[in-house]
Amino acid sequence: xxxxxxxxxxxxxxxxxxxxxxxxxxxxxxxxxxxxxxxxxxxxxxxxxxxxxxxxxxxxxxxxxxxxxxxxxxxxxxxxxxxxxxxxxxxxxxxxxxxxxxxxxxxxxxxxxxxxxxxxxxxxxxxxxxxxxxxxxxxxxxxxxxxxxxxxxxxxxxxxxxxxxxxxxxxxxxxxxxxxxxxxxxxxxxxxxxxxxxxxxxxxxxxxxxxxxxxxxxxxxxxxxxxxxxxxxxxxxxxxxxxxxxxxxxxxxxxxxxxxxxxxxxxxxxxxxxxxxxxxxxxxxxxxxxxxxxxxxxxx
Amino acid sequence: xxxxxxxxxxxxxxxxxxxxxxxxxxxxxxxxxxxxxxxxxxxxxxxxxxxxxxxxxxxxxxxxxxxxxxxxxxxxxxxxxxxxxxxxxxxxxxxxxxxxxxxx
Ligand SMILES: [Mg+2]
Numbered sequence: 119x120x121x122x123x124x125x126x127x128x129x130x131x132x133x134x135x136x137x138x139x140x141x142x143x144x145x146x147x148x149x150x151x152x153x154x155x156x157x158x159x160x161x162x163x164x165x166x167x168x169x170x171x172x173x174x175x176x177x178x179x180x181x182x183x184x185x186x187x188x189x190x191x192x193x194x195x196x197x198x199x200x201x202x203x204x205x206x207x208x209x210x211x212x213x214x215x216x217x218x219x220x221x222x223x224x225x226x227x228x229x230x231x232x233x234x235x236x237x238x239x240x241x242x243x244x245x246x247x248x249x250x251x252x253x254x255x256x257x258x259x260x261x262x263x264x265x266x267x268x269x270x271x272x273x274x275x276x277x278x279x280x281x282x283x284x285x286x287x288x289x290x291x292x293x294x295x296x297x298x299x300x301x302x303x304x305x306x307x308x309x310x311x312x313x314x315x316x317x318x319x320x321x322x323x324x325x326x327x328x329x330x331x332x333x334x335x336x337x338x339x340x341x342x343x344x345x346x347x348x349x350x351x352x353x354x355x356x357x358x359x360x361x362x363x364x365x366x367x368x369x370x371x372x373x374x375x376x377x378x379x380x381x382x383x384x385x386x387x388x389x390x391x392x393x394x395x396x397x398x399x400x401x402x403x404x405x406x407x408x409x410x411x412x413x414x415x416x417x418x
Numbered sequence: 419x420x421x422x423x424x425x426x427x428x429x430x431x432x433x434x435x436x437x438x439x440x441x442x443x444x445x446x447x448x449x450x451x452x453x454x455x456x457x458x459x460x461x462x463x464x465x466x467x468x469x470x471x472x473x474x475x476x477x478x479x480x481x482x483x484x485x486x487x488x489x490x491x492x493x494x495x496x497x498x499x500x501x502x503x504x505x506x507x508x509x510x511x512x513x514x515x516x517x518x519x520x521x522x
Contacts, residue, residue: 220502365452
């Protein structure tokens with residue numbers, strides 16, 4: 119089978135057999151972690167609001183005081199005088215996993231961690247059965263590799279792995295965010311009203327034009343899309359994103375451009391992000407950032 | 419405007435030197451810099467990292483042994499590389515006369 123090096127969308131970069139092996143390895147390596155993540159996500163994503171006492175029932179937990187006088191007045195015929203705890207309806211999610219397919223991922227040796235992360239997160243979400251799952255890849259292009267309306271089966275994983283090459287020569291996060299807004303918008307049209315949309319971005323986090331990205335992230339938020347960014351920080355300790363600085367030029371009082379060096383992450387455009395160095399850290403980190411997101415939503 | 423232009427394209431680099439002089443060494447941590455930078459701009463960055471704000475030392479830059487004579491962007495184009503590359507830039511004290519440096 120010929121494996122193309124072209125980055126044009128819809129290209130396949132490894133044989134199905136090779137992709138199956140890769141998926142199997144990633145699956146085995148993350149089995150326990152994914153079971154753990156499912157449990158954590160169940161606690162986080164399911165409604166946490168206390169169930170309310172409500173209704174007019176013939177039996178129940180507590181008396182509905184408003185019904186007592188009519189009850190007596192009706193010679194005890196209107197006997198639906200009890201309250202019960204009702205379960206809140208299950209929240210429905212559309213969850214998109216966006217994976218950085220750009221060349222910097224392979225340059226920083228993040229590929230292995232990326233494959234394991236895709237396997238880990240997609241399995242955990244599938245086990246959760248909380249809604250539809252979509253996978254997109256991004257770089258110069260943003261492309262859907264698994265749509266919301268298709269079930270995620272054992273074969274899906276291998277098929278997805280076929281389309282990753284980590285060779286795209288740009289990392290266009292602006293395009294990713296704006297396309298994601300559109301994809302979620304289209305998907306919402308067919309969904310119900312109690313639909314929550316969440317996007318988990320897996321990337322080395324290296325992207326330019328933080329200001330514009332930040333504006334788009336705000337727009338996503340206005341569209342009620344939850345965005346969390348998982349920075350896969352390569353195993354190569356000599357180039358951690360935590361130690362990276364950014365050079366920029368800003369005008370001084372007289373308008374002259376002056377050199378400025380800041381920590382890269384100080385201007386990182388995503389508010390909810392975590393840095394992961396090792397696959398074992400991913401479940402806990404993802405849980406932390408989602409918990410933080412939901413607690414902020416609750417306080418709004 | 420070419421060197422500090424509005425073009426937002428950036429690249430991850432690290433600086434290193436073989437100079438014996440310890441006071442010329444900067445951290446090898448990665449830096450995210452505009453691809454439009456040329457030797458003058460890169461020199462300015464190294465001097466900034468060295469804490470030399472007033473007295474700037476002119477530097478030359480080498481990528482895999484080749485002297486950088488253009489912007490990083492042009493270098494990438496010539497070599498057929500993209501800005502996804504992690505570039506190691508070696509710097510040495512400039513041997514060129516100051517008058518010549520001014521033309522960069
Ligand atoms: Mg990249």
